[in-house]
Amino acid sequence: MIGPDGREIYRVVWPRxxxxxxxxxxxxxxxxxxxKTIGQLWxxxxxxxxxxxxxxxxxxxxxxxxxxxxxxxxxSTHGRDEQxxxxxxxxxxxxxxxxxxISGMAC
Amino acid sequence: MPTASLVCEGFRGQAATTASGLGxxxxxTALVPGHVDVQSPxxxxxxxxxxxxxxxxxxxxxxxxxxxxxxxxxAAGAVVFEGSFDEVNRFFYENDWSDGLPIVPPTAERVAxxxxxxxxxxxxxxxxxxPDQRRATVWNVAVNGVMAGCRPEYMPILVALAEAMADPRYxxxxxxxxxxxxTLIILNGPLIKELGFNYEQGAMRDGVQANTTIGRFWRxxxxxxxxxxxxxxxxxxxGNTWRVVLAENEETxxxxxxxxxxxxxxxxxxxxxxxxRYTGGGVIASVLGTTAEQMLxxxxxxxxxxxxxxxMFTVGMGVGxxxxxxxLSPILAExxxxxxxxxxxxxxxxxELARMPAWQFERYIGDWTNLVPGRPSLxxxxxxxxIPAVFAESQDPARLVPVVCRAEDFMIAxxxxxxxxxxxxxxxxxxxxxxxxxxxxxPAEWPRLLRAARGR
Numbered sequence: 001m002i003g004p005d006g007r008e009i010y011r012v013v014w015p016r017x018x019x020x021x022x023x024x025x026x027x028x029x030x031x032x033x034x035x036k037t038i039g040q041l042w043x044x045x046x047x048x049x050x051x052x053x054x055x056x057x058x059x060x061x062x063x064x065x066x067x068x069x070x071x072x073x074x075x076s077t078h079g080r081d082e083q084x085x086x087x088x089x090x091x092x093x094x095x096x097x098x099x100x101x102i103s104g105m106a107c
Numbered sequence: 108m109p110t111a112s113l114v115c116e117g118f119r120g121q122a123a124t125t126a127s128g129l130g131x132x133x134x135x136t137a138l139v140p141g142h143v144d145v146q147s148p149x150x151x152x153x154x155x156x157x158x159x160x161x162x163x164x165x166x167x168x169x170x171x172x173x174x175x176x177x178x179x180x181x182a183a184g185a186v187v188f189e190g191s192f193d194e195v196n197r198f199f200y201e202n203d204w205s206d207g208l209p210i211v212p213p214t215a216e217r218v219a220x221x222x223x224x225x226x227x228x229x230x231x232x233x234x235x236x237x238p239d240q241r242r243a244t245v246w247n248v249a250v251n252g253v254m255a256g257c258r259p260e261y262m263p264i265l266v267a268l269a270e271a272m273a274d275p276r277y278x279x280x281x282x283x284x285x286x287x288x289x290t291l292i293i294l295n296g297p298l299i300k301e302l303g304f305n306y307e308q309g310a311m312r313d314g315v316q317a318n319t320t321i322g323r324f325w326r327x328x329x330x331x332x333x334x335x336x337x338x339x340x341x342x343x344x345x346g347n348t349w350r351v352v353l354a355e356n357e358e359t360x361x362x363x364x365x366x367x368x369x370x371x372x373x374x375x376x377x378x379x380x381x382x383x384r385y386t387g388g389g390v391i392a393s394v395l396g397t398t399a400e401q402m403l404x405x406x407x408x409x410x411x412x413x414x415x416x417x418x419m420f421t422v423g424m425g426v427g428x429x430x431x432x433x434x435l436s437p438i439l440a441e442x443x444x445x446x447x448x449x450x451x452x453x454x455x456x457x458x459e460l461a462r463m464p465a466w467q468f469e470r471y472i473g474d475w476t477n478l479v480p481g482r483p484s485l486x487x488x489x490x491x492x493x494i495p496a497v498f499a500e501s502q503d504p505a506r507l508v509p510v511v512c513r514a515e516d517f518m519i520a521x522x523x524x525x526x527x528x529x530x531x532x533x534x535x536x537x538x539x540x541x542x543x544x545x546x547x548x549x550p551a552e553w554p555r556l557l558r559a560a561r562g563r
Contacts, residue, residue, distance in 0.1 A: 003191065007191045007192075008191065008192065009189055009190060009191060010189070010190065010191070010192065010195050010212035010214050011186045011188075011189045011214055011215070012186065012187060012188050012189075012195050012198075012199075012212045012213050012214055013183075013184055013185065013186060013187065013213050013214070013215055013218060013250055014180075014181040014182075014183065014184075014185055014187045014250070015199075015204050015213060015247060015250045015251055015254060015327075015331040015332075016180070016181075016204070016241060016247065016331050016332060017183075017236070017241035017242045017243055017244060017247045017331075017332045018180070018182075018183065018241060018242050019128075019180070019239065019240055019241055019242075020235050020240045020241065020242055021128075021129065021130035021240045022130055023127070023130050023131070023132050024130055024131065025133060025173055026109075026110075026131055026133050026134055026135070026171060027108050027109055027110075028109070028170070029109045029167060029168050029169055029170050030109055030167055030168050031168065032168065033164065033167060033168065038167075044423075044424060044480045045424075045477075045478065045480075046115070046143050046144065046477070047143045047144070047151065047477060048113075048480075049480055049481070050148065050151060051113065051139070051143070051151070051155055051159075054151070054152050054155040054156065055155055055159065055160060055163060058155065058156050058160040059160060059163070059164070062160075062164070076424070078424065079423075079424035079425050079538065080424070080425045080426060080427075080428065080538055083275070093108065098108070099108070099109075100108060100109040100110065100111075100167045101108060101109070101110045101111070102110070102111045102112075102113065102137075102163055102167075103110060103111070103112050103113065104112070104113030104114075104139075105113050105115070105139070105143070106112060106113065106114040106115060106118045106121070106122055106136075107114075107115035107117075107118060107139070107142060107143055107144075
């Protein structure tokens, strides 16, 4: 198509693909961490093995009744076993009575 | 279930973009200040106690802002803009749909020309690509192919590449990792000649339309359909520009009785693409020798010198997924073959020769990086049954250990100037871009279509 100034006009299409997921709200939050069980998920990277114990200590000092399920219970969330570990996660979290999850490390 | 995601300071943007792609735009994150690797234990503890812990508590107990309403996006095929060449290019660049070079305006008519070179309908799904979770289709492959400057007859290769990108084995979701590895596409089969790919001198240099534009297509597709963008999902610390397609010299392969990369990866017959991500590489110049045994030590030494932190893919995360690529010029391949080596035998010799002292290996995975948790010794990993016994055949720290778990983990390709005695070694990115091969499916009327295309 030629425009009024003699230049060719292009009618161009969208280069992207349709999103396959709908945006949803995250799960309701807890009223307190007191008496709750928190699962830890780690991708085996960036000092999570130091950071999770530090967090445990800090959270336990503020919520003495909080309980933790250590990251090694679940396996690494990144790496060769990633797909299996993630697939097994819902059942494991339920069986262990986990109320909330702390996941790391993005770095 | 309530979650708190621990995110270092430089990754909050990526976390937000990735969360949106996963359909959870309100996903809360807890800040870990700075980068943990340069913090003393005391600094790290102070940051965790004073910043991260508070954010974790808020993440788990306070409702985040509700997700805003769904963004309405154009339908496939919808005209999104009308304008001159320059105006279209500016519009695409401003919308992050272009790599900064001029694009060919993707009009419906040009896209239709590409669709003639596949028997599959435009709406056919080729998979879903992370991190944006967008659907790869024959249509959007064609659109990005037009933009990249491809010719319509390249379409069967572009479709195969999108299928490879969507294969979970490849791991496209890792394409924005910080080392900034780049994909190499290797092409095998009759299409090399039919479509005029360069497989001789300057095989990895831009300047030949088929090699160059298909390489550009790859990164445009990563941008527009997978969703990798600077400062958001693409966290390459440095990065580099896309690689042109590497076509193997199959005349040489046939002459010396070697298999192609596609055949090695289990896709014999016809044409095929193999994709794999490499962290880097370098030329091995002027390989001297008249026999294989004279040449092998230099080649093996060069392969070892290209690999450092990537050893985490040999024995750590994704154990056994380090797949170094050795690219040989035809004259080197011919000399090695004359010495009685087929590809399998060459890989075995590399496995024997491409070694480093155990103390040095352990320095890469334990002292200089923290990419393998617990900083284990090779002996402890062998004892735990996690890696082959070859890594601990003695207790001597100076013992030589391989850089891959198995001889067949090496990949060998033949291309480049037929009469130069140069090679090229690539270090591999392990499971974060694992070698994945897909056959190229041609339309039923390929010979007629190709004849017509050549006349244009």
